[in-house]
Amino acid sequence: MPPFAALPVELVRDILELAAEGDLATSTTLTRVNRAVKSWIEPALYETVVLESASALSSFSAVLEQRPRLAAHVKHLGLIAPGPIPTVHRILHACARVPSLACGFSLPSYATQFAGEPPLALAAREQHLLMSACRDGRWDSALASPYTTHLRLHIDAESWDVLSPARLAAWPALTHFAVVLSPCTPIPSAPDDIPDALLSFLRVLDELPLQVLLVQVAGGKTRKRSAVQRLRALGKENNARRLVVEPAPVSTVRQWEDTARMGGTGAMWDSAVAEVASRKENWAAATTS
Template sequence: MSTPFVFSNLPVELVRDILEHAALSDHATARNLTLVSSAVRHWTDPILYNTVVLSSARSLRAFLAAIANKPSDFVRTRVHNLGIFTVGPVQSIDRVLTACAGVRSLACGFSLPSYKQSQGVAALQSLAQPREQHLLGVACRDGWDASLVGPTVTHLRIHLTSFDSSRPDCPFAFSDGPGQDSGWARLKALPALTHLAVVYRPSGSTPPTTIIPHLARLFQSPTNEDGLPALELVLIQIVGARKDAAFFGGAVNALNDAAVSAGGPAHRIVAELAPQSAARQWEEAKRGGECLWDRAEAVVRSRLEKK
């Protein structure tokens, strides 16, 4: 005796709601549902492609093969969050970026200097309306280039290298290419920027709070006389080894205390421990988890209410 279809007596609209909810709840379920029928695939494909994570050359090839059979409008309008965490091939990365021109949040875990040297900046500058960009790990290990950040980006996360308090105009070790502004001056190329997150490892030789005055300078031009964007939040994510957790936890507390003590614009500087994986944090947020910025924004609101 055949088993009746469990949804056979339900309205199509309700069946669609159930299957879309299941697809939203679990990525593996979303993939499996695309195999049920063409109708179900039509419902769940937009959910499956909403957040795309490519962590190997194999996944890059598989994604390019999958979208080759889809209308270009589908890929351009349905991929909202794109994470690329593989070193290459850079030609494949460029093809993905070109196809996903409507992406809103982009996480880059590949060498951007190498990508720029090989492919240029056209694909990244042609993204329609990116709101958020994360330059993680190797993406800015050798410095970061504002031309590789979308001009409409409002939320940016970068990894910083060393800090030198003896260089007040450029205390962070940014690698400068031809025609590149030094230090924070390169933020002038990002007029829409409101939220900046820096992943930073303090050293034992320099007090972690030394960074606060240099970051506070980013807020001291509300009328943009110096051309910098009008920031609302700077989030410092302190990264360090687990065995030194006490030191880095103390650094977080010291930074937050220093920001409150400095007052004024420094109230908008918030420190926290970095996640074990910035890439995983980004992906979990895009799949419905806590947003990177939410907790820090709540801290700023609390501080300002107490002023």
């Protein structure tokens, strides 16, 4: 007698969905049980999709071509592979309503090949433009939707100007902004090392609608430690209460994927938002005492 034969179907479904939640291997295995179980599990299986190679891009593109309705299940889409860009474009078209998007492909290359078409899924409310996505600091801010509320960028030596008010004006809905300083990015270690764009931004930070500016510093331990200390001191000097500085995770891609599979990428922002809220409370208490 099957082990679940005496149980209500709804309870069996709850058990299997719970078993599949957050475990890709279990989800994949359960889809092979029968058609009913497959229909229950597939939404969870495709909720977070991370594509890190050209072959993975091609395979997922082929799946969406055969079964376009699967795109509706995708809530977190990671297009980490650098290309091919036409395949990336097809997936963006298919998953145009995805709410959370992580990109590792070159945005300037994408814009060059598809200049006359809207970026579609780049309209996701939460976007993580990682690795080589923003390697060329001259990429067009319009590639990220004006409706974006949460944005994280990897920046290089040519990208500091993304902190300028003119660039930020492209994202009027932005409330949570993170920048990852890659190992090749010049890091402020002394007053004369601080880029003008960063200084200017910190001076007007409290006048902007941002709730938090999170700076994640990548690189070796010594480099990260000194840079984090310097940037935190810089924030205090400029009374930038919304600036939070922390060491970058070993892999920003893994951080995005892990938090997505745990139910949402909001966890990445939680500690920074809590720190800003704590500062606000302390400041309010100090001004009323």
